[in-house]
Every structure is written in C-alpha cells, then in structure tokens.
C-alpha cells in the first residue's frame with residue numbers, strides 16, 4: 276500500500292455509479308486503501324455495501340440514504356460519479372425532450388438532491404464532497420449539448436457549495452478526468468487512459484488535499500481553454 280493510500284484506512288466512502296467504469300475502479304482503489312466503500316448503480320447486484328438504486332428517482336436516493344444510515348459512523352468522502360451521456364441533436368427534428376430530462380435528472384439533479392440528503396451524515400470537520408465534472412463543463416462539444424450543460428451546471432454548483440461548506444470544514448473537490456476508456460466513451464476518441472489510472476489519480480489528489488483534481492490530458496485542455504479558447508472551441512466543434 277502506498278503512503279498516500281494509507282490516508283484512507285477505515286474511512287467511510289460513498290461512490291455513486293460503482294458498477295462499471297471510473298466508479299468501479301474508484302470502489303476497488305478505496306477498498307484496497309482500507310476504506311469501507313458504499314456504492315450504487317441501477318444494475319448493481321445488491322449487497323450490504325452495494326445498493327441497487329436509480330439515483331434519478333426519489334426512491335433510489337432514499338435507498339442510498341438508508342444504506343448510509345446503516346454505516347457505523349459518518350461519511351468521510353462522497354464521490355458523485357454516476358452519470359450518463361447521450362448524443363442529442365437538436366437540428367435532427369426528432370423528439371428528444373425525455374432523453375434530455377433524463378440526462379439532467381441523473382447528472383445534475385441527482386447529485387444536488389443527494390448532497391442535501393447526505394450532508395447531515397458527513398464528517399465535519401474533515402469530510403470531502405467530490406464531483407466528477409469534465410473538460411466539457413468548460414468547453415462544450417457539438418454532439419452532446421445536454422451532457423455538457425449538466426456538467427457545467429454541476430461545476431457551478433460545486434464551486435458555490437465549496438464556499439458554503441468551508442466554515443464546517445467540509446472540502447468540496449472537483450475532479451476533471453481526461454478521456455477514460457469506459458462504456459461512456461466506447462467507440463470514440465483516442466489516447467484514453469484506463470479507469471484504474473484515473474482512480475489512482477483521484478486518490479492521490481485527495482490525499483494531497485487538492486481542491487481540483489485535473490488528470491492527465493485534461494490539464495492541457497484546461498490550459499488551452501484559458502490561453503487559446505478559440506482553438507479549443509474549434510477542436511470541440513468537431514467532436
């Protein structure tokens with residue numbers, strides 16, 4: 276176990292969306308680092324630390340809260356990871372209202388509602404609430420406008436929440452991954468990193484107390500966004 280991983284021994288961690296992808300890798304990484312990890316997913320085989328729950332529904336969020344209340348102490352870390360991404364084209368003439376609602380419900384409304392539900396059960400001082408945003412929260416791509424909007428909204432929520440929770444000693448952390456090889460990115464993009472590598476970077480950033488964990492090539496993208504925004508906008512227009 277690395278020195279950084281030792282920081283998580285005995286901690287209670289909740290990762291939403293741990294059935295695959297980055298969430299699953301985070302669950303494994305925290306468990307290997309000695310944490311008690313609670314997770315959820317619509318397709319999760321239920322167990323004491325895995326809740327079969329759709330966080331876009333009130334029942335799903337209540338089921339997650341019930342599992343949190345069964346832990347033998349407050350949550351040290353929440354990682355709002357679960358999300359969906361759908362290609363939606365408003366120029367296509369096809370009806371996409373329901374798909375857009377669903378995307379906003381999972382990616383934006385659910386983490387906001389879960390934050391309210393779970394905050395009373397967070398360790399304070401010393402807890403951390405973390406949000407997986409995206410480079411697309413900064414600079415949207417053409418093919419997934421609602422996903423990009425949901426991530427920009429989530430980032431904005433996280434930044435305001437950071438100010439509100441600072442007096443209680445609860446950190447709010449933004450995590451910005453690069454392109455990671457998961458079901459969400461299947462069939463597109465090159466130069467993806469593995470979910471395990473992304474998870475290791477998250478644990479290392481948390482152990483160092485970083486308020487914003489920007490991983491790998493996402494750093495270059497955010498630099499471009501700052502210093503060459505028109506170039507990044509052109510690149511994203513083709514995505």
Ligand SMILES: NC(=O)c1ccc[n+]([C@@H]2O[C@H](COP(=O)([O-])OP(=O)(O)OC[C@H]3O[C@@H](n4cnc5c(N)ncnc54)[C@H](OP(=O)(O)O)[C@@H]3O)[C@@H](O)[C@H]2O)c1
Nearest residue numbers: 292294295296297316317318329330357358454455457459
């Ligand atoms: N992959 C990338 O390149 C990339 C880049 C930047 C940011 N991100 C962000 O990183 C996070 C993880 O992405 P990923 O690529 O690992 O995605 P993924 O492989 O598609 O996994 C998504 C996870 O979320 C769960 N989930 C989806 N809808 C849910 C719902 N309604 N209720 C409960 N769980 C739900 C899924 O489980 P079930 O299907 O079982 O419900 C699954 O475990 C997301 O927030 C994504 O936006 C990813």
